[in-house]
Amino acid sequence: MLQTFPEILEPAESFTHINLTNTAIKDLPSSLEHLVGLQRLKLKLCSNLVSLPNSIVKLSLLSHLDCSGCCRLTEIPNNIGCLSSLTELSLQGSSIVNLPESMVHLSVLKSLDLTDCKRLAVPNNIGCLSSLTKLSLEGSSIVNLPESMAHLSSLKSLNLSGCKLLESVLKLPPNLNQVSAFDCPSIKKMVLNSRSNSREGIFKFHLTNNQEIDAAFWSNIGEEVCIKITDKAYWPVVFCFPGSVVPRWFHYCCKGHSVTMEKVSPNLLIGFALCVVLGPEEDMYAMRIGKARVMYKFGFISDGEMYSYDHCYMPEGISNWSSQDRFINQDHTLIWKHQLNLRIDMERFHDAHSFTFEILDDDDDEPCFLTRIQSSTVKECGICPLYIRKKYDDSDHDESFFSPRIQSSTVKECGISSLHTEKNDDDEPFLPTLIF
Known part of the structure; x- marks a missing residue:
């Protein structure tokens, strides 16, 4: 040597x-x-x-x-x-x-x-x-x-x-x-x-294993989520932070590892904001949050037929930056965006309904350095459709309609004093959509 x-x-x-x-x-x-x-x-x-x-x-x-x-x-x-x-x-x-x-x-x-x-x-x-x-x-x-x-x-x-x-x-x-x-x-x-x-x-953005953060953080992170979710320039978006509930502006949510959205809007559907609440497993080594991936299924019904995309992944996993394994010791909320391929599936999405988002057990046999998050760790999940307003007739497929305009009223509605609170049936309903 x-x-x-x-x-x-x-x-x-x-x-x-x-x-x-x-x-x-x-x-x-x-x-x-x-x-x-x-x-x-x-x-x-x-x-x-x-x-x-x-x-x-x-x-x-x-x-x-x-x-x-x-x-x-x-x-x-x-x-x-x-x-x-x-x-x-x-x-x-x-x-x-x-x-x-x-x-x-x-x-x-x-x-x-x-x-x-x-x-x-x-x-x-x-x-x-x-x-x-x-x-x-x-x-x-x-x-x-x-x-x-x-x-x-x-x-x-x-x-x-x-x-x-x-x-x-x-x-x-x-x-x-x-x-x-x-x-x-x-x-x-x-x-x-x-x-x-x-x-x-x-x-x-990732903040994990923290119980000391002050109340101002929840308002700030809520604003940040809404801005990034409603900005067309940011399609690969991932947020991970401590939390035990799906934010209230995810109008469609359900306990467990799947949720279905029945309603549609006359506006142009371009994607979804997706959310899961993960809980730690008894075996902490089974929940390596620093190097993990989430596999999910996305499906919908159009013209009486069921369409399904069975191997979708959160963009770039939760994270692969960390130089070492990172584990979670409390509930965490994950939020990301799922983009629809309108070039290929425009006609299918035109009359689509019954959109289903379901976390799958990742049993892929291919070698993978990432931890596969299993559905058993998911406590709750939610889905929020993302629209832009139609400004063209059905024969006009000009890409100009991909230029989103953030509606300040929408962002205020999502202003996340609600990110860290339980849902209350007596509350006024939050908007079920984010409209650009």
């Missing part, structure tokens, strides 16, 4: 990638600067590595630096901000305590992985990383996020899973489309930014 990296005696442009994964090296020579063509340096699992040479910052083409698993690495060069081409930096599992002030000059840095950096304090100036799109603080010991986080205007993915001490998540960046907060039991305040300008076409 390599223990010493050789001295570089003269400039060398031909070496663009160096992989020292799982070697026994303790340090790198200052002559590393002579590798002027180096673009990727992988030091993953170099458990004896204690430092990086200051000369590394002279590698002007270095774009990827992977120090994940370098458990003895306690610091990185103070002038690391001189790495003008650095786009990805991983310090996962290192013993880094502080990030240098010069980090703010990493103007093209897109991915920063600080997973399991348990001694690290997130710097207040992290908001200066204007190009950052992906940030993982998973498993860290942070209590509060710096206010400057709100200035990370390019950030798309934020992973806070396993931050057991994290108490508040406020002033998040405006363009996030993935927020992962598995196993964050101490969060008391959390506010999502409902004015997202992101058009990535996907939105995933």
